[in-house]
Amino acid sequence: MVKKVFENNNEIVKKRNKCLALILGLIAFSLYVGFILSNMK
Amino acid sequence: MSTKAHADHDHHDHKPTGIKRWLFSTNHKDIGTMYLVFSLIMFFIGGSMAMIIRAELFQPGLQFVDPQFYNSMVTVHALVMIFGAIMPAGVGLANWMIPIMIGAPDMALPRMNNMSFWIMPFAFALLLGTFFMEGGAPAGGWTMYPPLVLQTGKAFPFLIFAVHFLGISSIMGAINIIATVFNMRAPGMTLMRLPLFVWTWVITAFLLIASMPVLAGAVTMLLTDKYFGTSFFNAAGGGDPVLFQHIFWFFGHPEVYILILPAFGIISQIIPTFARKPLFGYASMVYATASIAILSFFVWAHHMFTVGLPINGELFFMYATMLIAVPTGVKVFNWVATMWKGAMTFETPMLFALAFVILFTIGGFSGLMLGITPVDFQYHDTYFVVAHFHYVLLTGAVFALMASAYYWLPKWTGHMYDEKLAKIHFWLSAIFANVLFFPQHFLGLAGMPRRIPDYSVQFADFNMVSSLGGFAYGISQLLFVYIVIKCVLGGKKATGQVWEGARGLEWTLSSPPPYHSFTKSPKVTKALMDY
Numbered sequence: 001m002v003k004k005v006f007e008n009n010n011e012i013v014k015k016r017n018k019c020l021a022l023i024l025g026l027i028a029f030s031l032y033v034g035f036i037l038s039n040m041k
Numbered sequence: 042m043s044t045k046a047h048a049d050h051d052h053h054d055h056k057p058t059g060i061k062r063w064l065f066s067t068n069h070k071d072i073g074t075m076y077l078v079f080s081l082i083m084f085f086i087g088g089s090m091a092m093i094i095r096a097e098l099f100q101p102g103l104q105f106v107d108p109q110f111y112n113s114m115v116t117v118h119a120l121v122m123i124f125g126a127i128m129p130a131g132v133g134l135a136n137w138m139i140p141i142m143i144g145a146p147d148m149a150l151p152r153m154n155n156m157s158f159w160i161m162p163f164a165f166a167l168l169l170g171t172f173f174m175e176g177g178a179p180a181g182g183w184t185m186y187p188p189l190v191l192q193t194g195k196a197f198p199f200l201i202f203a204v205h206f207l208g209i210s211s212i213m214g215a216i217n218i219i220a221t222v223f224n225m226r227a228p229g230m231t232l233m234r235l236p237l238f239v240w241t242w243v244i245t246a247f248l249l250i251a252s253m254p255v256l257a258g259a260v261t262m263l264l265t266d267k268y269f270g271t272s273f274f275n276a277a278g279g280g281d282p283v284l285f286q287h288i289f290w291f292f293g294h295p296e297v298y299i300l301i302l303p304a305f306g307i308i309s310q311i312i313p314t315f316a317r318k319p320l321f322g323y324a325s326m327v328y329a330t331a332s333i334a335i336l337s338f339f340v341w342a343h344h345m346f347t348v349g350l351p352i353n354g355e356l357f358f359m360y361a362t363m364l365i366a367v368p369t370g371v372k373v374f375n376w377v378a379t380m381w382k383g384a385m386t387f388e389t390p391m392l393f394a395l396a397f398v399i400l401f402t403i404g405g406f407s408g409l410m411l412g413i414t415p416v417d418f419q420y421h422d423t424y425f426v427v428a429h430f431h432y433v434l435l436t437g438a439v440f441a442l443m444a445s446a447y448y449w450l451p452k453w454t455g456h457m458y459d460e461k462l463a464k465i466h467f468w469l470s471a472i473f474a475n476v477l478f479f480p481q482h483f484l485g486l487a488g489m490p491r492r493i494p495d496y497s498v499q500f501a502d503f504n505m506v507s508s509l510g511g512f513a514y515g516i517s518q519l520l521f522v523y524i525v526i527k528c529v530l531g532g533k534k535a536t537g538q539v540w541e542g543a544r545g546l547e548w549t550l551s552s553p554p555p556y557h558s559f560t561k562s563p564k565v566t567k568a569l570m571d572y
Contacts, residue, residue, distance in 0.1 A: 017220045021149075031254035032255075035259075039284065040273075
């Protein structure tokens with residue numbers, strides 16, 4: 001995986017970067033919404 | 042990086058100039074520079090507020106400002122220093138150094154990198170603009186406890202949105218760092234070869250992603266309580282103001298480690314360089330950092346022992362707090378062991394690093410004292426707390442940032458800084474930071490409450506000493522600006538290696554590094570990373 005940055009597979013790395021960013025962003029957003037919802041009565 | 046991967050970047054291989062270089066930059070070094078300059082400006086804005094606080098406290102009685110404005114100073118000083126100075130400085134260092142430390146062409150998501158920087162000036166324009174509004178700036182403390190914070194005037198929504206924007210900026214920065222480290226490392230740069238600075242930042246990034254949404258949730262609930270009739274924290278409507286404290290400190294304690302873990306990483310880079318020895322216990326440093334990060338989520342209530350927690354809860358949080366001293370002790374032990382029998386020299390970065398180890402440990406020990414539940418009942422909300430967290434954040438985090446600035450300035454600018462002036466800056470900072478904060482321990486033990494513009498005459502002497510230290514510390518930081526500007530403009534040429542004992546990929550590049558760092562895939566070997 002790491003080697004691919006330097007070996008002709010930049011698109012794959014870009015895709016993986018975006019994918020990881022999306023997952024982490026979703027985790028952060030669900031924590032935000034989840035925290036508010038869990039404190040509602 | 043001679044392969045197609047670099048060719049993909051070639052369409053923007055030119056170096057932009059003028060305002061566009063900074064406004065639309067996707068280059069990690071330029072964005073890192075903007076973060077660092079921004080944080081220095083905020084350091085002086087927050088510092089000016091500290092000067093007003095110390096001027097007011099120079100003598101008992103009300104001298105210069107009215108109490109409402111004083112409270113605004115206390116509140117905004119904290120917000121500016123935490124979110125505007127220390128955090129962006131850490132992100133700036135991460136931007137500059139992580140790609141060249143791991144052999145990556147740039148950050149993983151360069152456009153998002155640009156956005157996460159440019160959100161910050163807008164957020165601080167919102168926050169600092171409140172000084173010119175009816176009712177003044179927020180004055181309820183940086184912790185924003187309800188119901189007090191709900192009395193904020195027109196500044197309230199600006200405060201809430203500023204915090205939201207800063208949170209979004211931090212989360213985007215954190216995502217970028219994680220993606221960069223996990224996806225963009227050069228061949229041979231295994232996880233257990235990562236420089237400690239990179240490790241501490243990866244762990245910090247996870248802390249940011251886990252804790253920032255909690256703060257955002259808490260302030261959103263404050264907003265809806267004030268404007269949309271909800272009662273999350275309103276007892277009259279069935280809510281609970283103490284709930285806010287739980288949620289805030291569930292964010293707030295990891296936040297403390299967000300501020301200090303990158304500092305640990307910086308110190309772990311600097312001490313081996315100037316001791317000319319490999320870092321003692323590399324793996325244990327990584328595990329200790331991770332342990333501190335995990336434990337930081339289980340100690341939040343030690344900030345609120347006096348609100349009336351069940352006794353079992355207080356015991357749990359006291360023991361959990363004590364537990365954090367173990368991995369922190371591992372780190373301090375490892376730094377000292379790295380220096381043991383090393384061929385040490387004492388250039389300015391090393392002096393700041395040594396001061397960090399000693400003074401941060403003092404701050405750590407006073408933290409342990411505060412973590413003991415029955416003792417905290419006396420110390421809570423006194424100047425002892427103020428002394429504690431300034432030892433951790435100023436002689437801890439800020440000293441580490443100063444150390445890093447001197448350590449990497451030659452790499453960034455291509456010039457050596459003025460060592461003699463830098464040493465004067467160090468000694469003035471080290472002496473006056475202690476004159477400023479050490480007496481505050483005694484004030485706290487004698488019972489002086491924090492966040493008050495006036496005080497009983499029995500506290501006058503120590504306050505005067507503290508204020509004098511504060512003014513001297515503040516003025517001596519102007520010397521740092523002069524040294525940096527002088528270094529940027531010229532000086533003795535720095536070699537690529539800069540420091541004889543430095544190890545790692547960043548030192549294989551020229552000083553300053555080329556606009557696009559690696560034109561060939563760097564080869565990472567054990568010998569390159571170690572001795």
